[in-house]
Amino acid sequence: MSKKAAPRLAVTDLQHKYGDRPVIEGLTFTVRAGQAIALVGPNGAGKTTVLKCIVGAAEPAAGKILLDGLPIDERAEAVRRDVATLLDDLDFFPDLTAAEHLDLLARAHGNSSPEDLVDTTLHDIGLLPAADQLPGSLSSGQRRRLALATALVRPRKLMVLDEPEARLDTGGVQWLSDRLVEEKKSGTAILFASHDPALVETVADSVVTLTPLP
Amino acid sequence: MSAADEPVRFDPSDFGAIPSSRALRSWMRRTRRQHADRSFWEIFEDAYLVLFTLAMVGATGGNVVRHLNSNAATCTSWTCGQLTSWLPWIVIPLLLATTIRVLLAVGPVSASRATGFWLLATPVNRASLLRPAYRLVIASVTVIGVVTGAVIWALLGEPWFDVIEAAVLIGAVLVCAAAATVWAQQTTRRSRWALRVSDVLLLAAVIPAVILAFRPGEDRFGNQVLGSTFIGLDARHELVDTYGYPTLQFGEVRDAGGLTSGQLYLLVLCAAAVVVGAALTFVASRTLDRLGRVSVIAGGELLAGLAGAASSLDISMLGDVIAGRHWRLKGRVRSRRGRGADGAAIVHREFRRILRWPRRIAVAFGLLVVPYAVHGAGFHVLVPIAAAIAGFIAVRPMLDGLRTACRSTGLVRALGWDLRELRVVMAVVPGLFTIVWAACAFPAIGSAASSFAVAAAVISGTVRHASARPPSYAGPLVTSPMGAIPPGLFSQPARGFDLLVLCLAPVLFNLSSLWVVVIPSVVLMLMFAVRPKTA
Numbered sequence: 069m070s071k072k073a074a075p076r077l078a079v080t081d082l083q084h085k086y087g088d089r090p091v092i093e094g095l096t097f098t099v100r101a102g103q104a105i106a107l108v109g110p111n112g113a114g115k116t117t118v119l120k121c122i123v124g125a126a127e128p129a130a131g132k133i134l135l136d137g138l139p140i141d142e143r144a145e146a147v148r149r150d151v152a153t154l155l156d157d158l159d160f161f162p163d164l165t166a167a168e169h170l171d172l173l174a175r176a177h178g179n180s181s182p183e184d185l186v187d188t189t190l191h192d193i194g195l196l197p198a199a200d201q202l203p204g205s206l207s208s209g210q211r212r213r214l215a216l217a218t219a220l221v222r223p224r225k226l227m228v229l230d231e232p233e234a235r236l237d238t239g240g241v242q243w244l245s246d247r248l249v250e251e252k253k254s255g256t257a258i259l260f261a262s263h264d265p266a267l268v269e270t271v272a273d274s275v276v277t278l279t280p281l282p
Numbered sequence: 283m284s285a286a287d288e289p290v291r292f293d294p295s296d297f298g299a300i301p302s303s304r305a306l307r308s309w310m311r312r313t314r315r316q317h318a319d320r321s322f323w324e325i326f327e328d329a330y331l332v333l334f335t336l337a338m339v340g341a342t343g344g345n346v347v348r349h350l351n352s353n354a355a356t357c358t359s360w361t362c363g364q365l366t367s368w369l370p371w372i373v374i375p376l377l378l379a380t381t382i383r384v385l386l387a388v389g390p391v392s393a394s395r396a397t398g399f400w401l402l403a404t405p406v407n408r409a410s411l412l413r414p415a416y417r418l419v420i421a422s423v424t425v426i427g428v429v430t431g432a433v434i435w436a437l438l439g440e441p442w443f444d445v446i447e448a449a450v451l452i453g454a455v456l457v458c459a460a461a462a463t464v465w466a467q468q469t470t471r472r473s474r475w476a477l478r479v480s481d482v483l484l485l486a487a488v489i490p491a492v493i494l495a496f497r498p499g500e501d502r503f504g505n506q507v508l509g510s511t512f513i514g515l516d517a518r519h520e521l522v523d524t525y526g527y528p529t530l531q532f533g534e535v536r537d538a539g540g541l542t543s544g545q546l547y548l549l550v551l552c553a554a555a556v557v558v559g560a561a562l563t564f565v566a567s568r569t570l571d572r573l574g575r576v577s578v579i580a581g582g583e584l585l586a587g588l589a590g591a592a593s594s595l596d597i598s599m600l601g602d603v604i605a606g607r608h609w610r611l612k613g614r615v616r617s618r619r620g621r622g623a624d625g626a627a628i629v630h631r632e633f634r635r636i637l638r639w640p641r642r643i644a645v646a647f648g649l650l651v652v653p654y655a656v657h658g659a660g661f662h663v664l665v666p667i668a669a670a671i672a673g674f675i676a677v678r679p680m681l682d683g684l685r686t687a688c689r690s691t692g693l694v695r696a697l698g699w700d701l702r703e704l705r706v707v708m709a710v711v712p713g714l715f716t717i718v719w720a721a722c723a724f725p726a727i728g729s730a731a732s733s734f735a736v737a738a739a740v741i742s743g744t745v746r747h748a749s750a751r752p753p754s755y756a757g758p759l760v761t762s763p764m765g766a767i768p769p770g771l772f773s774q775p776a777r778g779f780d781l782l783v784l785c786l787a788p789v790l791f792n793l794s795s796l797w798v799v800v801i802p803s804v805v806l807m808l809m810f811a812v813r814p815k816t817a
Contacts, residue, residue, distance in 0.1 A: 123695065125691055142695070143700055145700075148695070148698040148699065148700065149698055151695075152696075153692070153695055153696070155692055156692075157690060157691050157692035158690060158692030158693060158695075158696060159686060159689065159690030159692060159693050160686075160693070161635070161683055161686050161693075162605065162606050162609040162610075162682075162686070163605075163609050163635055163638055163639070163682070163683075164631070164635065165614075165615060165617040166617075167617040168617050168618065168620070168631070171617075171619060171620045171631075172620060172627065172628070172631050172697075173696055173697060173698075175620050175622065175623050175624070175627030175628075175631075176623075176624065176627055176628055176697045176698060176699060177698050178623050178624055179623060180622060180623035180627075183619060199617055200614050200615060200616060200617050201613065201614050202609050202610070202612060202613060202614065202615065204606065204609050204610035204613070205610060205612075205613035205614060218696045219696075222696070222698065
């Protein structure tokens, strides 16, 4: 029997409430290095809330969330260094171009010569022609691509993505799918919420189905 | 098959004559009234509250202005004379430049997106549809011009007849500017020219301010408050005689009707300005149909954003809306590679980001005139506070990056930095600029300790202001006559200014140099040690 890697992320008996109304109860799962877990379910089932609890953007009512065996704390340096996220709370500097955003993020994470990485990422994600554009002049799809790119120019052991396929065209979803598979191969653990069955089927090793609580 | 199941066919005979805009507006008014969810008495109560507040504020403000007018009238010193003689040449171009810039930013003729989409795209007479907005602009500019002119001239201690004349003159001049901006709004090229004119006017305002600030004077270091009475020459005459500089202060030669020759001259000028203003207003109103839908809607959207910011009493958000629009219109700039890694990269990027809008840097250095002008006018006690407020206005836009970061948890997470550390790193460049700015203002401020206090006040105030989180409507709310509001709403406008005043308190209370240095240092350390709360 092969020895299994320790879970990168372990969620145990997670509970969350909005006021008195419970939205998540007793949710348990683990994500190992090189593994992808998809959260699926209808709108309002709590997929985004689970992701927010994991990255520290929401406070769980009960339960444990461990990153590499340690309780997750969004202020901890390890979490800031190792967890790449894509939630709906990402805003951009209005006066920095798409290329400058990626350049800044890569450098802020300690990469002193990210030129090639930035150019490659912009090319891969289809934003090279818009490299000099300011966020206010990007289309919503382009902004989504830029948001996705921010997770790709930084070091990461775990990716937490909320509907990464949203607002991408067909080619974009295909690229995303291939890219996430590559990420898995390089040992990154991925947790993502999605409404796209094809993406889930291609990328996810396991699926966690959430249903709205009464 | 019933008629309802048949496809709808276009039949030109279904459409009659194009309605007049008056008929359309009256129909809209009627429809809105049918949908109204408030009774007449509820509306009356709100209107009563607003009118009562305006009356209270007007009466209190009017009383204060009247009191200050009689105090200022007693000041006959050389410095008071200098101030009253030069101020018109600073105030009028400054007001004109500001009016042109603000009006062009919001239109000046604007309409909501809904009006733009549903009405302006129809063949209904566009000029008539836009005329109410145009009238509102002219009325607002008139009121603002008259009130501003009246208050400034009253504070200078002028006789009430002169105050009224100055108010009418400024109101009329601003109306001319408003009509001109409506004409400029019609093409991009005209708008660009209008903006250039406003820049020239700004420069024209700065020149007399600089002259006033650096003019040597016999009483400059002795005269501390406006209410002080000095015996001396009336500098108004001296200024005209000595330097041949025309002023809006006028001689004492009275004609038979009891008016001085200056007042008579100003009366003629007022009448001419009113006639020109009325003529321009009429001519501009005939050209409203030449306004493009895009320019009209852009202003409407900006106003809606500003109204949103004003409703949450968030001054920073007003700046965000304007800056956001600036960058949206710019659209594309040449990307610049960063330098270094970690904190150094963020500092370098902030430096480049600030350089990207050079006008802000020019304005920031231009604001150095304020402490010198206050010093030159003899209000020595007020120099540190004036310098700190001017420094605050100069430095705050340089912290827009920090503000964006503090309002987006996602961005902070993407950068991978703790917000407290990020705040320190992002404040480095504005902090260095503040030091340079305070050093430049040092001759006016007078002492090294006070200059340090001013710099500390500016940086702590601006950083706190920029990193303030917006009022949250998700938490507990308190009831008020305005409806349910978050508890932090009313402290929002004061955020940042509280630390500014705290840092300057030892200077204002004339404490020893030790306290003047220690208290701002402690404030700075505490401010950077506390982790800011995110949105």
